[in-house]
Amino acid sequence: MIVYKLGESLYLNITNRCTNDCDFCIRKNGPGVGGYNLWLEKEPTTKEIIEAIGDPTGYKEVVFCGYGEPLMRLQVVIDVAKHLKKTYPNIPIRINTNGQANMIYGEDITLQLEGLIDVISISLNAENAEKYNDLCHPEYGEDAFYSILEFARKAKNHIPRVVLSVVDVPGIDIQKCAELAEKLGVEFRVRSYEKR
Numbered sequence: 001m002i003v004y005k006l007g008e009s010l011y012l013n014i015t016n017r018c019t020n021d022c023d024f025c026i027r028k029n030g031p032g033v034g035g036y037n038l039w040l041e042k043e044p045t046t047k048e049i050i051e052a053i054g055d056p057t058g059y060k061e062v063v064f065c066g067y068g069e070p071l072m073r074l075q076v077v078i079d080v081a082k083h084l085k086k087t088y089p090n091i092p093i094r095i096n097t098n099g100q101a102n103m104i105y106g107e108d109i110t111l112q113l114e115g116l117i118d119v120i121s122i123s124l125n126a127e128n129a130e131k132y133n134d135l136c137h138p139e140y141g142e143d144a145f146y147s148i149l150e151f152a153r154k155a156k157n158h159i160p161r162v163v164l165s166v167v168d169v170p171g172i173d174i175q176k177c178a179e180l181a182e183k184l185g186v187e188f189r190v191r192s193y194e195k196r
C-alpha cells in the first residue's frame with residue numbers, strides 16, 4: 001500500500017528501508033498500521049506515488065511517513081512534494097523522519113526541502129546518545145544522535161515547523177528530551193507507544 005488514510009491525513013509509504021532498527025518499530029509488530037499492509041513488494045516510482053495520491057483535496061495534510069525512513073529516497077520526496085506544491089499549494093506537507101538524512105548523504109540536505117515541506121517531525125527518542133543507540137540501533141552508532149540534533153538545528157533555517165518527538169517507552173527521560181528541544185528552539189511532542 002503506497003498511500004493510506006489516518007484521521008484527516010493522507011500518509012505516503014515510499015520505502016521500507018531505514019538506517020535504524022528501533023525496538024519499538026511498527027515494522028516488528030506485523031505487516032502494517034491501522035489495518036493497512038505497508039510492506040512494499042518494490043519501492044514505488046515517483047509517477048506511481050503521484051498516481052496513488054490522486055487529488056488530495058480535503059485532507060488536512062499529506063505526510064511522508066512510511067514503514068521505513070522516507071528520506072532514504074530524498075529525490076523522490078522532493079519530486080513528489082514539488083508536484084503537490086504546484087498542483088495543490090494549500091495542502092501542507094509533513095515528513096516524519098529519523099533525522100539521519102545528513103549522515104546518510106554526507107551533506108546538509110535541509111536546504112533542498114525549503115519551500116516544499118511545511119513540517120518536519122524528527123524522532124529524537126532518547127535524551128542521550130547511549131540510550132538512543134540502545135533503543136534504535138542506528139547503523140551509525142552513537143554519532144547518529146548528535147547528527148539528529150544538528151539536523152534539527154539546520155532544518156529550522158528552511159522549514160517553518162520543526163518538531164522533535166519521543167515515544168513514551170519506559171526508561172526515557174521525557175523531561176530531558178523536552179529540554180533538548182527547547183534548547184534547539186523547536187517544538188516537542190510525545191507519541192504514545194500504544195497508538196503509533
Ligand code: SF4
Nearest residue numbers: 018020022025068098
Ligand atoms: S526510525 Fe522509524 S522506521 Fe526506522 S526503525 Fe525506527 S521506528 Fe522503524
